[in-house]
Amino acid sequence: MTSIRVPTILLIGVxxxxxxxxxxxxxxxQPLKKPLAPKKPINEIVQEFPTNGAMETAWKIHWATAxxxxxxxxxxxxxxxxxDRWIQVLGDARISEIFVxxxxxxxxxxxxxxxxPLCEMTPTDAGPFGKLLRDRPDAAPTVVQEIRDRGLxxxxxxxxxxxxxxxxQTLLVWGCLxxxxxxxxxxxxxxxxxxxxxxxxxxxRNYGGSEYEPHMHNGLWRIDVNLDGPENNSVYVVxxxxxxxxxxxxxxxxxxxxxxxxxxQEGWADWTAGRFTHLRVVNDRHRNKxxxxxxxxxxxxxxxxxxxxxxxxxxxxxxxxxVTRARPDQIDYxxxxxxxxxxxxxxxxDVVLWHSAPMHHEPRLEDGKMQGDALRGITHVVWAxxxxxxxxxxxxxxxxxxxxxxxxxxxx
Numbered sequence: 001m002t003s004i005r006v007p008t009i010l011l012i013g014v015x016x017x018x019x020x021x022x023x024x025x026x027x028x029x030q031p032l033k034k035p036l037a038p039k040k041p042i043n044e045i046v047q048e049f050p051t052n053g054a055m056e057t058a059w060k061i062h063w064a065t066a067x068x069x070x071x072x073x074x075x076x077x078x079x080x081x082x083x084d085r086w087i088q089v090l091g092d093a094r095i096s097e098i099f100v101x102x103x104x105x106x107x108x109x110x111x112x113x114x115x116x117p118l119c120e121m122t123p124t125d126a127g128p129f130g131k132l133l134r135d136r137p138d139a140a141p142t143v144v145q146e147i148r149d150r151g152l153x154x155x156x157x158x159x160x161x162x163x164x165x166x167x168x169q170t171l172l173v174w175g176c177l178x179x180x181x182x183x184x185x186x187x188x189x190x191x192x193x194x195x196x197x198x199x200x201x202x203x204x205r206n207y208g209g210s211e212y213e214p215h216m217h218n219g220l221w222r223i224d225v226n227l228d229g230p231e232n233n234s235v236y237v238v239x240x241x242x243x244x245x246x247x248x249x250x251x252x253x254x255x256x257x258x259x260x261x262x263x264x265q266e267g268w269a270d271w272t273a274g275r276f277t278h279l280r281v282v283n284d285r286h287r288n289k290x291x292x293x294x295x296x297x298x299x300x301x302x303x304x305x306x307x308x309x310x311x312x313x314x315x316x317x318x319x320x321x322x323v324t325r326a327r328p329d330q331i332d333y334x335x336x337x338x339x340x341x342x343x344x345x346x347x348x349x350d351v352v353l354w355h356s357a358p359m360h361h362e363p364r365l366e367d368g369k370m371q372g373d374a375l376r377g378i379t380h381v382v383w384a385x386x387x388x389x390x391x392x393x394x395x396x397x398x399x400x401x402x403x404x405x406x407x408x409x410x411x412x
Contacts, residue, residue, distance in 0.1 A: 043074070043135060047171040049192035049399075051147055055082050056399055059190040063143065063173050065135045068115040069094045070186040071143055071175035075226075078194050080394060087286075089296065089388070091224035091326070095186055095200060096333040096354070098179070099218040099317065101308050102210055108310055110334070111179045118142035119176040119183065133173075146172040150191060153399060166399060168192050181205045185381060193398050196296075198223070199385035202359060204378065205368070211375045212363040218306050218317060219357040219384050220333040224326055227283040227296055230350040234282045235261040235323050238297070239275040261323050264347045266340040268319035271300055279321055279353060280391065292392035298353055300386045306358035322354035359384040 043063050048055040062074040076090040098111040120140045121132050129148075132141035153168035174187035182204040189197035200219035206212070227233050242254035258280065261269060271277045278300065284293040300320070308314040316322075316336045323346050324330065324339045336354060359382050368377020396402065 042137070043133075045145060045171070045173065047147070047190070049169055051169060057081065057192050057194070059171055060086060061171070061173060061188075061190060063133075063188075065118055065142055065175065066094070067117060068112045069096075070118055070177040070184070071173065071188070073173070073188055076190065076196070078190075078390075078393075080194070080398070087228050087294075087393070088226045088230075089194075089196065091226040091230060092328075092331075093188070093198070093223045094221070094331070095184075095219060096222040096331060097218075097220040098184060098200070099220060099308070099314070100182075100215055101310060101314075102207075102213050102215040104210075104213060105310070107207075107210075108308075108314075110313075111177075111182070111184070114179070116177050116179045119178045121175070125176070143173065143175045146174075148172060153193065154397070158401070164401075168399070170197070179204075181207055187385075194390040194393055196388040197385065198357075198387070199383050200357065200359075201381040201383045202361065202379070203381040206363055206375055206379060208375070211368070211370065214360070214362045216306055216308075217359045217361060217382075217384070218308075219359070220316070221355045221357060221386075222331055222333065223298070223353045223355065223388070225281045225296060225298075225351065225353055225388070227281055227294055228286045229283075230326060232283050232285050232348050233351050234264075234284070234347040234349075235351050235353070236280040236282065237261050237269050237277065237321075238280050239272070239277050241275065261321075261346055262343075264345055265343040266324050266346055267322070267343060268336075268340065269321040269323075271302070271305060271320040277320075279323070281351065281353070288392050289395040290392075292395075294393055295391040296393075297389045297391055298355060298386060299389055300355070300357070302357060302384065302386075303360055304358070306356060317356060320356050324352050324354070326350040326352045355386055357384040357386055 045061040048058040050056065058079040060077045064072050064074050066072055072094040073090055074092060077086040077088050079086050100109040100111060121142055121144050126132050126144045130144050130146040133143040133145055134141050148170050150168045150170045153166045155165040158164050169192050171190040172187060174185060177184040177186060182202060185201035187199040198221060202217045225233060236258050238256065238258045240254060241257055244250040244253040244255045279298040280295050282293050282295040286294045305320060306317055308317045313334050316333050322336045322340065325344050330339050333354060361382065367379045368375045
């Protein structure tokens with residue numbers, strides 16, 4: 001079938017081109033028609049900031065939905081100014097798994113693996129400033145797009161004098177996974193200053209028969225960071241060390257240590273609260289105007305560390321960070337120990353970050369009350385997540401009035 005269709009299409013295309021050329025040749029005064037601009041994909045969002053003034057920064061997002069995974073990001077690009085190019089930040093980013101073990105040892109749910117669907121979104125979900133999105137024209141809306149005020153961005157005295165303040169904005173793209181009795185809110189935030197936020201929110205009704213049994217919700221994320229493209233990304237571990245050493249004259253000093261992740265190979269690392277452990281993805285081929293390499297830092301926002309010991313499948317929870325080479329068929333958090341077994345390089349390559357963002361649910365009376373054999377009530381949302389924060393993407397403070405007379409010339 002293919003061998004017949006391709007030549008046919010080519011012949012039609014050539015014939016159409018000849019007709020068009022002949023038509024213009026016959027009427028030299030007929031104005032040439034401008035080609036139509038390509039239609040924006042249904043899953044593309046382009047958002048400029050601020051929303052109430054001239055464009056200063058912008059995000060371009062491609063999103064998708066997938067059974068079990070809910071809402072995913074396919075690609076994301078950031079623009080530092082009206083005259084700047086689009087810089088890619090993300091490839092595929094998604095919640096890879098949600099692991100829910102109960103204190104008494106059972107049940108132990110892997111909620112993504114059950115292929116739960118997304119909830120249908122309503123105007124109430126979207127709120128007064130939200131927009132309902134569909135992944136195809138004939139589908140029910142399952143994704144919400146919102147612009148929110150994110151509070152104070154900065155406050156201080158300008159060089160010319162006077163105390164000034166600026167509030168920030170964020171684009172949110174989110175959906176809600178209908179996971180039996182639970183509802184999982186999967187939310188991505190794209191801030192005007194280049195920060196990306198990832199959050200998993202747990203709400204719904206406590207599990208029947210275990211309404212007051214403590215348990216955990218482990219948000220296990222897969223993030224393909226493509227900083228200015230998928231190639232030449234290197235991953236480092238960054239930690240705060242205090243005291244700087246055991247020497248007496250250095251006990252009051254501290255230092256920051258940056259080193260290649262796992263010696264520059266696939267593997268794992270753990271978060272240490274006292275060291276403020278985080279990951280850094282660097283592209284040293286692309287630098288800002290000051291010559292510093294572009295980077296993004298994965299910075300945890302967490303209640304604590306989760307370690308589960310219910311068998312081999314749970315070995316993936318024994319560490320907080322994992323890094324692998326990017327392989328499109330490797331999206332299952334459970335298989336991470338297998339993915340890193342070959343210890344391939346993660347320096348100057350296409351890399352994927354994996355991160356555990358756990359939350360602990362200790363049931364309380366505010367979750368609801370028992371009426372007969374049923375719990376009546378809804379657990380309020382509890383959030384866990386992390387941020388990707390730009391480093392040296394700009395060469396100065398973004399969204400600051402260095403040139404208030406001609407702000408469009410400020411640049412990055």
